Amino acid sequence: MITIENEQFSATVDLRGAELRSFKEKSTGREMMWQADPEIWGGSAPILFPIVGKLRDGKTRINGQTYGIPKHGLVRTRTAKCIEQGRDVVVFSFSSDAETLQHYPFTFTLEVEFRLDGKQLLIDYRVKNEGAEEMLFTIGSHPALALDLEQAALDGYDLEFEKPESLDLYGLTDGLLAFKQGGYLENNNCIRLSETLFDDDALIFKNIRSRRVRLKPRHRTGGLEIDLGNCPHLGIWAKPGAAYVCIEPWHSYDDAPDSNGNFENKPGILRLAPAETFETGYAIRMVG
Numbered sequence: 001m002i003t004i005e006n007e008q009f010s011a012t013v014d015l016r017g018a019e020l021r022s023f024k025e026k027s028t029g030r031e032m033m034w035q036a037d038p039e040i041w042g043g044s045a046p047i048l049f050p051i052v053g054k055l056r057d058g059k060t061r062i063n064g065q066t067y068g069i070p071k072h073g074l075v076r077t078r079t080a081k082c083i084e085q086g087r088d089v090v091v092f093s094f095s096s097d098a099e100t101l102q103h104y105p106f107t108f109t110l111e112v113e114f115r116l117d118g119k120q121l122l123i124d125y126r127v128k129n130e131g132a133e134e135m136l137f138t139i140g141s142h143p144a145l146a147l148d149l150e151q152a153a154l155d156g157y158d159l160e161f162e163k164p165e166s167l168d169l170y171g172l173t174d175g176l177l178a179f180k181q182g183g184y185l186e187n188n189n190c191i192r193l194s195e196t197l198f199d200d201d202a203l204i205f206k207n208i209r210s211r212r213v214r215l216k217p218r219h220r221t222g223g224l225e226i227d228l229g230n231c232p233h234l235g236i237w238a239k240p241g242a243a244y245v246c247i248e249p250w251h252s253y254d255d256a257p258d259s260n261g262n263f264e265n266k267p268g269i270l271r272l273a274p275a276e277t278f279e280t281g282y283a284i285r286m287v288g
Contacts, residue, residue: 006088006116009286018080018092018112020045020143023121023284032224032284034144034244041239044144046076047112047125049094050104050137052268053254054175060263062105062136069103071175072142075110088116096130107131113281120227120285127279129272138268140231140250141282144238145215145224152243154193156218159236159247161189162210170204170253177204177256195241202237204253213247214287222288229282233268249282 001021003012012022021044023032036044051060054071061067078100080092094110101107107130115122129135147157169184170177180200185191189210197203213234216223228234231249238245252268263269272278 002082002085002090004086004088004090004114004116006118008119009116009121011114011116011121013090013092013114015080015082015092017046017076017078018094019043019047019076020114020121020123025286031146032286034146034242040242041144041244043076043142046072046142047110048072048140048142048250049075049110049125049127050106050108050139051266052138052140052250052252053177056176056255056257056259056261059261060266061261062263065105067103067105074100074103080112083111090114106133106135106137108135108137120283122281122283124279124281126277127272128277129274132274134274135272136263136269137272138250138252138266138270139280140233140235140248140252142235142246142248143226143282143284144244144246145226145284147243147245148217151217151219153195154197154238154245155195157193157245158216158218159191159193159245160214160216160223161208162212164189165205165208165210167205167208170206172201172204172254173257175254176259177254191236193245198236198238198240202235205234205236206253207232208234215245215247222286225285225287227283227285230280231282251280 084091091113096107109128111126113124164187165185167185169181171180214225226247228249233250235248
């Protein structure tokens with residue numbers, strides 16, 4: 001574990017998966033990240049690369065060859081290398097190797113930077129194509145925001161979007177993308193959370209306009225906010241009855257049951273020329 005800090009906050013990152021484990025206000029001890037109880041859900045903020053979600057049958061075709069890529073990709077279970085560390089910043093790196101090439105036939109470097117800036121934590125990703133051919137990939141984040149100790153039930157919270165949204169709802173059936181409801185939001189910027197909202201797994205929204213989504217307690221002002229950066233899609237999820245909610249910025253999402261299995265046809269796939277770098281990321285901030 002590596003910890004960074006500024007005058008107000010500290011953040012702790014696990015070398016395994018470069019996964020954020022803690023984002024804490026120093027004066028109050030308030031913890032903003034779910035503490036990865038393995039009896040409920042053992043994650044806190046996994047990085048999803050080079051896929052987001054699940055492939056149909058767990059497999060995909062790239063350049064005519066079939067590869068098996070685990071749900072949410074490869075890096076979340078790998079050990080990162082710390083390549084830079086200061087008081088309020090730390091940078092980790094993942095690189096392709098013989099093991100990753102068995103599942104994903106591209107050579108890459110993924111750098112992950114965590115930086116404290118006032119009341120926010122900035123998480124930046126830099127993906128570099130280290131190979132001689134165009135690289136196909138996607139990327140996303142899975143941060144789990146902890147509910148307040150004094151109000152640890154979802155039915156005490158709303159999700160508030162920066163802008164009014166008109167969105168269809170997608171979800172998961174047997175782990176694959178499924179259309180659930182047209183017009184789930186109609187020029188509305190609020191989703192009222194409840195203990196039963198995630199009984200059928202995640203809520204998935206495509207191409208949202210808002211860049212910020214706030215977890216807003218009904219019993220007080222303030223809350224926690226996720227800045228989605230340049231990610232166009234959003235997943236929202238929690239284990240029923242758990243004291244957290246995941247607000248997940250994504251560049252892609254799970255395969256649909258009718259996916260043709262070709263990686264290049266996966267919705268949201270990103271293309272990176274040799275030696276080029278793609279940058280994305282998100283931020284977590286305390287509001288109020």
